[in-house]
Amino acid sequence: MDYIRITSIEDPLFASMHKLLGEVFPPEEVLEFELWKEPIEDPSIRVFVAVHEGEVVGATEYRYYPQWNIAMTDFTIIGQPGLSLGRFLAKNREQDLHQLAKDNGKVLFGMFAEIYNPYFKEDFDFGGIKPMNPYVRREVLSHLGYQRLDFPYLHPSWKNDGEAVKGLDLCFMPTDENVKEIPASLIVDFLKDYYKVLPNKPKAWLQMIEYIESYENIKLMPL
Template sequence: MEYIRVTSIEDPNFAQMHRLMSSIFPPEEVLAFELWKEPLEDPGIHVYVAVHNDSVVGATEYRYYPDMRVAMTDFTIIGTAGLGIGRFLYIERSRDLERLQKESGTESIGMFAEIYRPHSVSSLKFGNVLPMHPAVRREVLSHIGYRRLDLNYVHPSWDHEGKAVSELDLGFCSAEAAQHSLPSDLIVRFLRQYYSALPNKPKEWEEMIRELEGRDEVELLPL
């Protein structure tokens, strides 16, 4: 299996990845094909595909913010079971994030991830790929070390319609297991930066941000 970076919508691997993504995630979670042009060309956004026998069988996107010393896993896609795709992506992503930390002269305090709540999306099939089922993914992320932040989380929809998507928790995997909370101002700073590409923010998102701005810390709870 090969770990290949995608930096252009003209790359045939991207067309395969986008089809795979569209077959698994709900429509509001998938950026339109043509709108990927700028993100793929952004050196700070890392999109990699897992290629097996010339076919894209998995993918992951992530970022590292040296100024905040946090990473974000945008998504992880496993296209089929039984190939070890999840482990492959996890190991290769970890190696690359270590490289990014070394190059920036920083040490990460942890990684954010948006994590589906299984009871909220029970009607969604997630491509009928069992490893992508929200309950499976949530337990895997818990095993890795993710916990959920104690807030009523919403995010702007990626279809640019400004809808509030509320079926997820905001999770964080701390580099230090003994860490039990995050500073609220770090969360606000991260979310404003992460969603700066989406001009249409729902009022629910703005209300969440204001609520966070009124807090000092946000507790990390079990998934």
């Protein structure tokens, strides 16, 4: 199995990956094909696919923020069971991120991820792919070390229609397991930067940002 980076929507592997995205995630979570052109060419955004016997069977997108020494996992797709894809993608991503932090003269502080909460909303189908079941994914990510940030979370729809998307938790995986809370300012700075590409922010999202800003630190809670 090969771990291959995609940097252009002209790459045939991108079309395969985008098709997989549409099969797995709900529409409000998937950026339109053409709108990927600039993001995927951004050197800070790292999109990799797992290619098995010439076929894209999995993918992950993430980014490293040198100014904060943190990362964000945008998505992970397991397209087929029985290939140990979750471990393959996670280990390759981890090695890449630790090298990026090392090149920045630091040890990675940790990584954010938006994680579906099936206990809040159960109608996530994820294309019927069993390893993508939200209960399974939540437990796997908990095993990896992700913890829930202690506030009610929502995010702007990637359709940029001003709607708020609920049913997820914002989580963080600290490299140092002794870290029990992180600065609220780090969360706010990160979220504002991450969603700057969507100008049409829901009012509820802006209120959430104000809520986080009212705290000095936000606790990490079990998933």
